[in-house]
Amino acid sequence: MTRPGRAPRRVRGGGFSYSKHARLRRPKLLFLGKCLLSCAGSNLIELLARDMELDAKPPVEGRNFRFTILGGIGTTRITMRLNGKVVHDSDCPDPPCHEEMRIPAGEGGAELVVIAKDSAGMVLERKFIVGRTEGQAGGFMSA
Known part of the structure; x- marks a missing residue:
């Protein structure tokens, strides 16, 4: 959903976002070893790290x-x-x-x-x- 003539902008975390609120709707993903985990407000990352x-x-x-x-x-x-x-x-x-x-x-x-x-x-x-x-x-x- 981009407007013509506008390039996607780079957001913190390495992805691209087409709107400034896109980060809030998607959980951030973290790559640890061989698995991909969602870290939306979880203490699981601290345990696995x-x-x-x-x-x-x-x-x-x-x-x-x-x-x-x-x-x-x-x-x-x-x-x-x-x-x-x-x-x-x-x-x-x-x-x-x-x-x-x-x-x-x-x-x-x-x-x-x-x-x-x-x-x-x-x-x-x-x-x-x-x-x-x-x-x-x-x-x-x-x-």
């Missing part, structure tokens, strides 16, 4: 490794690999996810990989090097 985070102290052999996955949407699948071998695999239906696993003794220097994938398709992968315990007794006492 968040990234997953892993909060943890470095793992140490012979001790419990505790960590928290923040920012996941829906069910989050958590997999832990120690030197390529799966040592922990679980689903967390209600993020934030609090996980704990004992690192076996003698695994100092090994690579621990934590992989978290939520139902929205976001993937978090974090690698750690397992620390060694100091003053580890290597033998037994004899009289």
